[in-house]
Amino acid sequence: MLIVGIAGGTGSGKTTVVKKIVNNLPNESIVLLPQDSYYKDNGNLPIEERLEINFDHPNAVEFELLIEHIKQLKKGQNIQQPIYSYLSCTRASETIPIIPKEVIIVEGILVLTNEELRNLFDIKVFVHADADDRLNRVIQRDIIERGRSVHKVLERYEKTVKPMHLQFIEPSMRYADIIVPQGGNNLVAIDILTHFIINKLKQ
Numbered sequence: 001m002l003i004v005g006i007a008g009g010t011g012s013g014k015t016t017v018v019k020k021i022v023n024n025l026p027n028e029s030i031v032l033l034p035q036d037s038y039y040k041d042n043g044n045l046p047i048e049e050r051l052e053i054n055f056d057h058p059n060a061v062e063f064e065l066l067i068e069h070i071k072q073l074k075k076g077q078n079i080q081q082p083i084y085s086y087l088s089c090t091r092a093s094e095t096i097p098i099i100p101k102e103v104i105i106v107e108g109i110l111v112l113t114n115e116e117l118r119n120l121f122d123i124k125v126f127v128h129a130d131a132d133d134r135l136n137r138v139i140q141r142d143i144i145e146r147g148r149s150v151h152k153v154l155e156r157y158e159k160t161v162k163p164m165h166l167q168f169i170e171p172s173m174r175y176a177d178i179i180v181p182q183g184g185n186n187l188v189a190i191d192i193l194t195h196f197i198i199n200k201l202k203q
Helices: 014-023 063-074 131-146 150-175 187-202
Strands: 002-008 030-034 079-085 090-098 103-107 123-128 178-181
Touching (some): 014 030, 014 103, 014 187, 063 079, 123 150, 123 187, 131 150
Antiparallel strands (some): 079 090
């Protein structure tokens, strides 16, 4: 089993990189564990407080559960992956059944910030993109997928996204084995990474 951790700033193109890697590998060989599924359930908070949650801080993630799930998959055990909603900031009662496969890809902005999680990765990847490009993607995504206004998106970017990126996410790049500049547009880097994974599997 090969465990790949893919980190990078909000809007850096991580999801695009992951999709392109997955498309180049046999579907039956890959499990994807998004960090987004492991945000803590905030159903106990009033809706006003939920809207102010800092999703870019490590404390927002239930790393313990994510780590436990990876360990269970390594042992050949099935897991129940949570389903998280950004709209309600809560977990659904339903879960997604996941079975162990040859490659586990763990993707999220903070996955290289946690030492115990980091130590489970066989390959650590950081997807890097310019701040302007990331902001542009964040605006488009948050308006379309998360129902936020432009004002709210920009306010959140200045208040939490940018400072958390500088404090936690960008410094975690030093732990990466592979850095992918220009996000999902860097087809050469993605191709190299994909072949690296394939070669590791053959070994």
